[in-house]
Amino acid sequence: MKKFIETLKNCWKIEDLRQRLLITLLFTAIYRFGSFVVLPGINPNMLANLASQTQGGLMSLLDMFSGGAFSNASIFALGIMPYISASIVMQLLAVAVPYFQKMQREGESGRKKIAWYTRILTVFILVFQAPSYLYNLQAQAHGALASGISWTVFMFPATIILAAGSMFILWLGERITDRGVGNGVSLIIMIGIIARLPQAFFQEFTSRLEALSGGGLIMFIAELLGLFAIVCAAIVLTQAVRKVPVQYAKRLVGNRQYGGARQYIPLKLFAANVMPIIFAQALMFLPLAFVRYNSESSSSILRDLMDNRSLLYNIVYVILIIAFTYFYTAITLNPTQMAEDMKRNNGFIPGIKPGKDTAEYLDTVMSRITLPGSLFIAFIAVMPAIVSLFDVQQGFAQFFGGTSLLILVGVVIDTLHQIESHLLMRHYDGLLNSGHTRNASGVAAY
Numbered sequence: 001m002k003k004f005i006e007t008l009k010n011c012w013k014i015e016d017l018r019q020r021l022l023i024t025l026l027f028t029a030i031y032r033f034g035s036f037v038v039l040p041g042i043n044p045n046m047l048a049n050l051a052s053q054t055q056g057g058l059m060s061l062l063d064m065f066s067g068g069a070f071s072n073a074s075i076f077a078l079g080i081m082p083y084i085s086a087s088i089v090m091q092l093l094a095v096a097v098p099y100f101q102k103m104q105r106e107g108e109s110g111r112k113k114i115a116w117y118t119r120i121l122t123v124f125i126l127v128f129q130a131p132s133y134l135y136n137l138q139a140q141a142h143g144a145l146a147s148g149i150s151w152t153v154f155m156f157p158a159t160i161i162l163a164a165g166s167m168f169i170l171w172l173g174e175r176i177t178d179r180g181v182g183n184g185v186s187l188i189i190m191i192g193i194i195a196r197l198p199q200a201f202f203q204e205f206t207s208r209l210e211a212l213s214g215g216g217l218i219m220f221i222a223e224l225l226g227l228f229a230i231v232c233a234a235i236v237l238t239q240a241v242r243k244v245p246v247q248y249a250k251r252l253v254g255n256r257q258y259g260g261a262r263q264y265i266p267l268k269l270f271a272a273n274v275m276p277i278i279f280a281q282a283l284m285f286l287p288l289a290f291v292r293y294n295s296e297s298s299s300s301i302l303r304d305l306m307d308n309r310s311l312l313y314n315i316v317y318v319i320l321i322i323a324f325t326y327f328y329t330a331i332t333l334n335p336t337q338m339a340e341d342m343k344r345n346n347g348f349i350p351g352i353k354p355g356k357d358t359a360e361y362l363d364t365v366m367s368r369i370t371l372p373g374s375l376f377i378a379f380i381a382v383m384p385a386i387v388s389l390f391d392v393q394q395g396f397a398q399f400f401g402g403t404s405l406l407i408l409v410g411v412v413i414d415t416l417h418q419i420e421s422h423l424l425m426r427h428y429d430g431l432l433n434s435g436h437t438r439n440a441s442g443v444a445a446y
Contacts, residue, residue, distance in 0.1 A: 024180035046144035106162030127161035182415035274410035276324035325374035
């Protein structure tokens, strides 16, 4: 504890880091405040049906990712997920369409162009999703609109407000990335998840108290201990398995030389971090757009795809996670580009010819170390469905693994690494200076 307090003091001493932390806190506070700002003309006291609709299925996840803004009929109700969906489309285009492939190879200017196209696509998605949300709001809380205003007239300005709210969240995320600490978009999603924890905790506690005669309180304490153990295990395993590929790469890849210095290729088990989880979850929200958040009139297959406890949902979810892990890893660590860079800098892998053979060898190694990583996070992703079989409330079950736990652990670790880099550059002890973030030579391993 003494060392932790000393580290916090060091963070405050560094002016640049102090400003970044304060900016991050300010922008996240603005985001949380906006989650409670109800759409103009809507009576928040008439949203009981909308709140009950978000108690289960994909609706509960959608409400969790928005930090409760969805059930509050807030100006931020659509959250950041439309941008995530647009990012998925753009990254797929960057692989399949030569025009976007060329743009991606242009460096910083190309990335700016892709980011601009992503924002434009986000606006188009919002134009379709906002009316869908408003139709659902009308069905669930028809009497919530102020008297004298028709829903037909209300739709147009409300659509603009919802779209502007999501774009403002995106702007906050980009400002956090540029001027704050951590990945802004991921951090905003994490804040929304954390905001739902107290409510989920209270609901589970209340339900267990109602079954007190049947040992409900003991079960609740056991759940808390189990949740604590799962979170600790996820953090320890995530940190531990990140070191595995470094040792694996040392044994299989060997070394490359730059001016006589030997450096190991920085392959990672979780090269994609939490992005495959976020991408897979964004695609699983697509059925909601087709049925306008109403599962009563949909087919049985769509109803199963909207129930995150169903077998079909979890099978599709696991497949998407594995696929996006390979996809995002291939984008992040391109074997062909790595082989070209090695050849251009007179680097080599012992026993492997430079060029095409090196690229194929790196691709094989990456495939071997990516598979166990994707299976690991896929298993954690379906844990809420397993826990829910033991009568755990769905909102609380989401924190026993699943998307929420993976995002929480991944984003927290990534943010701590960025804070640590600021401390180490100024010769202070880092937050994670237990050896997990540095290799034996003191060079960052990932």
